[in-house]
Amino acid sequence: MLAEQAAPGRPLAIECAGEMLWLLPERALWWPAGRVLWVADLHLGKAATYRALGQPVPAGTTRENLARLSALLHHYQPAQLVFLGDFLHAAQARTTSLLAELAGWRQGHAALPCVLVRGNHDSRAGDPPLLLDIETVDEPWPIGPFAACHHPQKVAARYVIAGHLHPALTLRGPGRDHLRLPCFSFDERCAVLPAFGEFTGGWQVERQPGRTLYAVGGQAVWRVPAGR
Numbered sequence: 001m002l003a004e005q006a007a008p009g010r011p012l013a014i015e016c017a018g019e020m021l022w023l024l025p026e027r028a029l030w031w032p033a034g035r036v037l038w039v040a041d042l043h044l045g046k047a048a049t050y051r052a053l054g055q056p057v058p059a060g061t062t063r064e065n066l067a068r069l070s071a072l073l074h075h076y077q078p079a080q081l082v083f084l085g086d087f088l089h090a091a092q093a094r095t096t097s098l099l100a101e102l103a104g105w106r107q108g109h110a111a112l113p114c115v116l117v118r119g120n121h122d123s124r125a126g127d128p129p130l131l132l133d134i135e136t137v138d139e140p141w142p143i144g145p146f147a148a149c150h151h152p153q154k155v156a157a158r159y160v161i162a163g164h165l166h167p168a169l170t171l172r173g174p175g176r177d178h179l180r181l182p183c184f185s186f187d188e189r190c191a192v193l194p195a196f197g198e199f200t201g202g203w204q205v206e207r208q209p210g211r212t213l214y215a216v217g218g219q220a221v222w223r224v225p226a227g228r
Helices: 046-052 061-076 097-106 119-126
Strands: 014-017 018-024 026-033 037-038 080-083 115-116 134-137 141-143 145-149 159-163 167-172 177-186 190-194 214-218 220-223
Touching: 061 097, 115 190, 119 190, 167 214
Parallel strands: 037 080, 080 115, 115 134, 145 159, 159 190
Antiparallel strands: 014 018, 018 026, 026 037, 141 145, 167 177, 177 190, 177 214, 214 220
């Protein structure tokens, strides 16, 4: 597939919990030492859910999301893929076409261990079909010095990697110019990843002492100076 051969964007390496982490412009997180790729909030089938409710939203988002994910797997060759919750959007997302696309994607990465940390949407949509061979666990799920979660929280003796909030920030320019971008948010004990899925929206994260924001845009990730 052409999407699997696409050149990756420029990641930003940071130190966290004594480990080096790469913040990827594809809105994912790479832990090189553990060879773990983390993604949050795919919300697969969200567009199909809205169409089932009579809303005229675009099709094809599931295919695009899976193609972007496959491109990352092709490039980084992880030993494990961790989904930080909200894999499927809703029960209505379990359409025949979506499940067929998921089965085809999984077949292409059949040897890769996958773990889903259940999120709030997973409780409504249900666990992924057994044929996808995705292990499902409850939060917090310990992995190395980290705790994989869906909801941002504090976990004793571990640094939390979470999703759920779909963080975004607004950069202000001259006059009324502004630019809204997805971002990574790192606090003292918890990091929140941007939503990997398209058509997911975003939560405006506020700047505050002890919080570092990393904007995603133009196939790059950069640290946002305080007060910008």
